[in-house]
Amino acid sequence: MIAPAQAFKTLLDFNASDGTNPQAALVQATDGHLYGTTLFGGANGYGDVFRITPGGALTVLYSFCSQPRCADGNGSTAGLVQAHNGNFYGTTWSGGAGNEGTVFSITSTGVLTTLYSFCGRTHCLDGEVPMAGLAVGSDENLLYGTTYQGGINGPGTVFKVNLQGVMTTLYNFCTQTNCADGASPFAGLVLGPDGNFYGTTYMGGAYSNGTVFKITPQGALTTLYSFCAQTGCADGAAPYAGLALGTDDNFYGTTRFGGAYHGGTVFKITPRGDLTTLYGFCAQTACADGYEPLAGLAQGTDGNFYGTTSDGGANVHYGTLFKITSRGDLTTLHNFDQTDGSSPAGGLYQDTNGTLYGTTCCGGTSNDGTVFGLAVGLAPFVRTAPASGSVGSSVTILGTNLTGATSVDFNGVAADFTVLSSSQISTTVPAGATSGKVQVTTPAGTLLSNVTFQVLPESRFLP
Numbered sequence: 171m172i173a174p175a176q177a178f179k180t181l182l183d184f185n186a187s188d189g190t191n192p193q194a195a196l197v198q199a200t201d202g203h204l205y206g207t208t209l210f211g212g213a214n215g216y217g218d219v220f221r222i223t224p225g226g227a228l229t230v231l232y233s234f235c236s237q238p239r240c241a242d243g244n245g246s247t248a249g250l251v252q253a254h255n256g257n258f259y260g261t262t263w264s265g266g267a268g269n270e271g272t273v274f275s276i277t278s279t280g281v282l283t284t285l286y287s288f289c290g291r292t293h294c295l296d297g298e299v300p301m302a303g304l305a306v307g308s309d310e311n312l313l314y315g316t317t318y319q320g321g322i323n324g325p326g327t328v329f330k331v332n333l334q335g336v337m338t339t340l341y342n343f344c345t346q347t348n349c350a351d352g353a354s355p356f357a358g359l360v361l362g363p364d365g366n367f368y369g370t371t372y373m374g375g376a377y378s379n380g381t382v383f384k385i386t387p388q389g390a391l392t393t394l395y396s397f398c399a400q401t402g403c404a405d406g407a408a409p410y411a412g413l414a415l416g417t418d419d420n421f422y423g424t425t426r427f428g429g430a431y432h433g434g435t436v437f438k439i440t441p442r443g444d445l446t447t448l449y450g451f452c453a454q455t456a457c458a459d460g461y462e463p464l465a466g467l468a469q470g471t472d473g474n475f476y477g478t479t480s481d482g483g484a485n486v487h488y489g490t491l492f493k494i495t496s497r498g499d500l501t502t503l504h505n506f507d508q509t510d511g512s513s514p515a516g517g518l519y520q521d522t523n524g525t526l527y528g529t530t531c532c533g534g535t536s537n538d539g540t541v542f543g544l545a546v547g548l549a550p551f552v553r554t555a556p557a558s559g560s561v562g563s564s565v566t567i568l569g570t571n572l573t574g575a576t577s578v579d580f581n582g583v584a585a586d587f588t589v590l591s592s593s594q595i596s597t598t599v600p601a602g603a604t605s606g607k608v609q610v611t612t613p614a615g616t617l618l619s620n621v622t623f624q625v626l627p628e629s630r631f632l633p
Contacts, residue, residue: 177544177545177546178491178503178504178510178542178543178544179542179543179544179545180510180511180534180540180541180542181222181224181225181226181527181540181541181542181543182222182226182228182540182541183534183535183536183538183539183540184208184211184534184536184538184539184540184541185211185535185536185538186211186215186536186538187211187212187213188211188212188218188220188228188230189208189210189211189212189217189218189220189230189538190208190209190210190211190536190538190539191208191209191210191211191531191532191538191539192206192207192208192209192516192529192530192531192539192541193207193208193209193246193247193248193515193516193529193531194206194207194246194247194248194249194250194303194515194516194517194529195249195465195468195516195517195518195519195528195529196222196249196516196519196527196528196529196541197249197250197251197252197258197519198519198521198522198553198568199221199252199258199278200252200256200555200566200568200593200594201278201591201593201594202224202568202570202591202592202593202594203221203222203223203224204221204222204223204224204519204521204527204541205219205220205221205222205231205250205252205258206219206220206222206249206250206516206529206541207219207220207246207247207248207249207250207260208220208245208246208539209245209246209247209531210245211538212230212233212234213230213233213236214233214234214235214236215235216233216234216235216240216244216245216265217233217234217244217245217246217262218230218231218232218233218234219231219232219234219246219250219258219260219276219280219282221278222541224521224523224525224527224543226541228541231276231278231279231280232276232280232282234246234262234265235265239269240264240265240266240269241265241266241267241284241287242265242266242272242274242282242284243262243264243265243266243271243272243274243284244262244263244264244265244266245262245263245264245265246260246261246262246263247263247301247302248260248261248263248300248301248302248303248304248358249303249516250276250303251303251304251305251306251313252555253306253310253313253333254306254310254555254556254564254566255333256277256278257275257276257277257278257333258275258276258277258278259273259274259275259276259285259304259313259333260273260274260276260303260304261273261274261300261301261302261303261304261315262274262300263299263300263301263318264299266284266286266287266288266289267284267287267290268287268288268289268290268294268298269289270287270288270289270294270298270299270319270320271287271288271289271298271299271300271317272284272285272286272287272288272300273285273286273300273304273313273315273331273335273337275333285331285333285334285335286331286335286337288300288317288320289320294319294320294321295320295321295322295339296320296321296327296329296337296339297317297319297320297321297326297327297329297339298317298318298319298320299317299318299319299320300315300316300317300318301316301317301318301355301356301357302315302316302355302356302357302358302359302412303315303358304331304358305358305359305360305361305367306361306556307330307361307387308361308365308387308556308558310556311332311333312330312331312332312333312387313330313331313332313333314328314329314330314340314359314361314367314387315328315329315330315331315358315359316328316329316355316357316358316359316369317329317355318354318355318356318372319354321339321342321343322342322345323342323343323344323345323349324344325343325344325349325353325354325373325374326342326343326353326354326355326371327339327340327341327342327343328340328341328343328355328359328367328369328385328389328391330387340385340387340388340389341385341389341391343355343371343374344374348378349373349374349375349378350374350375350376350393350396351374351375351381351383351391351393352371352373352374352375352380352381352383352393353371353372353373353374353375354371354372354373354374355369355370355371355372356370356372356410356411357369357370357372357409357410357411357412357413357466358412359385359412360412360413360414360415360421361415362384362415362419362421362441363415363419363624364441365386365387366384366385366386366387367384367385367386367387368382368383368384368385368394368413368415368421368441369382369383369385369412369413370382370383370409370411370412370413370423371383371409372408372409372410373408375393375395375396375397375398376393376396376399377396377397377398377399377403378398379396379397379398379403379407379408379427379428380396380397380398380407380408380409380425381393381394381395381396381397381409382394382395382409382413382421382423382439382443382445384441394439394441394442394443395439395443395445397409397425397428398428402428402432403427403428403429403432404428404429404430404447404450405428405429405435405437405445405447406424406425406427406428406429406434406435406437406447407425407426407427407428408425408426408427408428409423409424409425409426410424410425410426410463410464411423411424411463411464411465411466411467411517412466413439413466414466414467414468414469414475416438416469416475416496417469417473417621417622418496419441420438420439420440420441421438421439421440421441422436422437422438422439422448422467422469422475422496423436423437423439423466423467424436424437424463424464424465424466424467424477425437425463426462426463426464427462429447429449429450429451429452430447430450430453431450431451431452431453431461432452433450433451433452433453433457433460433461433462433482434450434451434452434461434462434463434479435447435448435449435450435451436448436449436451436463436467436475436477436494436498436500438496448494448496448497448498449494449498449500451463451479451482452482456482456486457481457482457483458482458483458484458502459479459482459483459490459492459500459502460478460479460481460482460483460489460490460492460502461479461481461482462479462480462481462482463477463478463479463480464478464480464514464515465477465478465480465514465515465516465517465518466517467494467517468517468518468519468520468526470493470520470526470546470548471520471524471548471549471551471620472548473495473496474493474494474495474496475493475494475495475496476491476492476493476494476503476518476520476526476546477491477492477494477517477518478490478491478492478514478515478517478518478528479492479514480513480514480515481513483502483505483506484502484505485505485506485507485508487512488505488506488507488508488511488512488513488533489506489512489513489514489530490502490503490504490505490506491503491504491506491514491518491528491544493546503544503546504544506530506533508533508537509533509534509535510533510534510540510542511530511532511533511534511539511540511542512530512531512532512533513530513531513532513533514528514529514530514531515529515530515531516528516529516531518544520548520620521570522550522551522552522553522568522569522570522593522620523550523570524545524547524548524549524550524551525543525544525545525548526543526544526545526546526548527541527542527543527544528541528542528544529541529542530542550569550570550571550617551569551617551618551619551620552567552568552569552572552608552610552617552618552619552620553567553568553569553619553620554566554567554568554608554619554621554623555567555568557621557623557624558623558624558625558626559599559623559624559625559626560599560625560626560627561599561600561601561602561603561625562598562599562601563598563599564596564597564598565596565597565598565599565608565623566594566595566596566597567587567594567595567596567597567608567610567619568593568594569593569594569595569610569617570592570593571592571612571614572589572591572592572593572594572595572610572612573589573591573592573612574589574612574613575587575589575595575610575611575612576611576612576613577609577610577611578595578597578608578609578610578611579600579608579609580599580600580603580604580606580608580623580625581603581604581605581606581607581608581623581625582606582609583600583601583602583603583604584600585597585598585599585600585603586598586600595610599625603625604625605622605623605624605625606622606623607619607622607623608623
């Protein structure tokens, strides 16, 4: 199915000076702006960190390889995450003291600190080449991630690192015979409602075509599903992207290859590992529905999932934007045509103004990639950080046009709050609060949180 024309807008055409070839999704920060990374370009040619307003005004915050021998890192294929201290955290896939990638922090003003350089141990036993971004743990002081290579067995690791840069390897992939536990994760982790992390590996597993796994914060890994379990890999193969946690507490993702038409898939998987293939790409003539999705999915406030394909579409080889329901009904929203971008690899992010934003790695005026926005009629909302907490814990509410807010409540229970800016409110979980939506009343109307805020028992945070 092809949707009526959507409100698609190219916000920025990258060029060599301000970065090229962005590979990752954007993230909205507490200041209301969007932040991201590029793989190449910038002042030194090795990528940068940038900020962009929803209107398209770009600021380059830092250009990698500013230090001798790229000790500060070299190029990033990963997005950023903002921690409770206001700083952003990310990875570079190369560079650093060991020349195999870094973990870094950067302030909103562009002050970068290299927290850890991979391959700091003999034979890169600590991992190397982190391709994915980081996930904030439930205690907010630990970051969790993956490396594509390195570790004791060679094909990657899962690690945790604190905000000061102390790194611990949690798991080495290919520990089991024939790498039945998975190998070479391109993607990062997502925190589940049970406090465990969930992710994918690109290779390995029982059929050597990738896996979905669960790992505890202590490093106990369970393989939930091995792809290509069905004849002809009808269930998909080679998941390049990570998972999205749905509001139904199931996980949703994509595979690059496989499926009924061999163009990749969209799938749903339960926390127990029950997988359902929702859609197989290349189902339409000449793959007009797209194929080879490299990016994961983003669930919108309407409950549908939004994503991209890196190839195919009505314009043959430039990729698409699509919407898919939790039942698997797919609608093509936009066909890239090279002039407005091509080959999106970073996925979409829904801003609290309701608009979906993303990047393309190529195409645009200079063929160096773009930043775009897609308005599909979704209303503004608020996002909480973190998305769970016990009574009395601090919560930041992120939104749009919050100035003049008159009330904040957690599932109907009023909370004390302070409006810090038009995009940020500071509050605490009130006594008597139960799990449910957070509501903010502003002069322009009432805004609800995009997901349920989980009120946790106080014992969750005790030693």
